[in-house]
Amino acid sequence: ACDRGTACPGGAALPTDCSSGTYAAVPQQSICHKCDAGTFQASEGATACSECAAGYYCKEGATAELPCPAGYYSDRVGLANSSMCSISPPGSFAVAGSSSAVECSAGSFAAGRGSGLCTSCVEGKFSAHPGSISCDNCPKGTRCPEGSSTPLPASCDPGSYIVNMSEYKDSSSCDSCPHGTFCFGGAAQPRSCSVGTFADTDGASRCSRC
Numbered sequence: 001a002c003d004r005g006t007a008c009p010g011g012a013a014l015p016t017d018c019s020s021g022t023y024a025a026v027p028q029q030s031i032c033h034k035c036d037a038g039t040f041q042a043s044e045g046a047t048a049c050s051e052c053a054a055g056y057y058c059k060e061g062a063t064a065e066l067p068c069p070a071g072y073y074s075d076r077v078g079l080a081n082s083s084m085c086s087i088s089p090p091g092s093f094a095v096a097g098s099s100s101a102v103e104c105s106a107g108s109f110a111a112g113r114g115s116g117l118c119t120s121c122v123e124g125k126f127s128a129h130p131g132s133i134s135c136d137n138c139p140k141g142t143r144c145p146e147g148s149s150t151p152l153p154a155s156c157d158p159g160s161y162i163v164n165m166s167e168y169k170d171s172s173s174c175d176s177c178p179h180g181t182f183c184f185g186g187a188a189q190p191r192s193c194s195v196g197t198f199a200d201t202d203g204a205s206r207c208s209r210c
Contacts, residue, residue, distance in 0.1 A: 005045040007032045017045035021063040034061035037080035051078050054099035057085065067097030070116030075099050087114045091131035103131040106149035120147040141165045158185035158205035176203040 002008035006015035007029050018024050018032035023046040025033075035041050035049035040062035052058040056065035057079035068074050068085035073094040079085065088094040088101035093115040104110050104118035109132040111119075121127050121135035126148035128136075138144035142151035154162055156174035161183045163175050177183035181190035182204045193199050197207035 002028050004047045020044055020046075021061040023047055023049055036060065037062075038078035040065055053077060055097045057082055068094070070094065070096045071114035073098035073101050089113055090133045093118050106130055106132070107147040108132070109134055122146060126151055141168050143168070143171075153187060155186050156183070159183055159203040160185065161190050162187060177205075178202060179204070182207050 002015045004027050005024050006017055006027075007024055008015045009030055020042055021040070022032035022034055023041055025047055035058070037060045038052050038058055039049035040052060040058040041049040042063055052062075052065050054075050054077050055073060056067050057074070058065055059081060066082070068079075069082060071094055072082070072085035072087055074085045076084075086101075088098075088110075090112055091110055092101040092103050093110055094101045095116060104127075106127055106129055108118035108120050109127050111133050121144070123146045124138050124144055125135035126138055126144045127134070128149055138148070138151050141154050143154055144151050154165060154168040154173075156162055156171060159177055159182075160171075160174040161177055162168050162173065164173075165187075167173060177190045177199075179199055179202050181192050182199055183190050185205065193207035196210050198210060199207045
């Protein structure tokens with residue numbers, strides 16, 4: 001007998017299982033039917049096709065779900081082709097197969113639509129809020145490493161100091177502590193060695209005893 005999930009072409013001695021991407025919902029079928037667009041079937045001998053999940057699409061006769069491409073998403077099921085996927089808006093991203101767009105985290109941005117990933121703010125810039133479409137310049141007297149969500153206080157390594165706070169950009173704006181003085185680092189200015197101590201080279205983080 002030609003059961004559901006099989007087909008019996010005219011003259012065939014035995015029923016044949018429906019191939020993947022096709023089905024036979026009722027018995028005594030001469031052919032198997034292709035899965036409708038928006039559905040798929042990976043197995044052979046199927047009696048029905050499965051609906052395509054959110055974030056994916058299925059063309060007619062699909063044997064597997066195909067993901068919405070990076071930069072696109074879909075919160076709907078049963079999509080028939082990739083043109084039905086929605087493009088991610090500025091300030092967000094979507095990896096392949098996404099059911100929703102995700103806001104860029106603070107410290108990153110997406111300037112336009114259709115981003116597969118957000119871009120980290122470069123050194124010297126920051127973004128304080130999720131969903132940013134650009135990064136702001138780090139204020140003078142502060143520093144912003146790559147991916148900053150907030151400006152950090154100006155800081156120098158021990159043995160160096162900030163000459164002009166208003167022109168500070170990063171550690172390259174620091175100068176070596178002059179000889180005869182020492183520098184704790186951070187935002188501290190040079191301090192003269194006390195009586196009985198000395199610093200005979202530049203860049204001292206402490207003074208030596210005589």
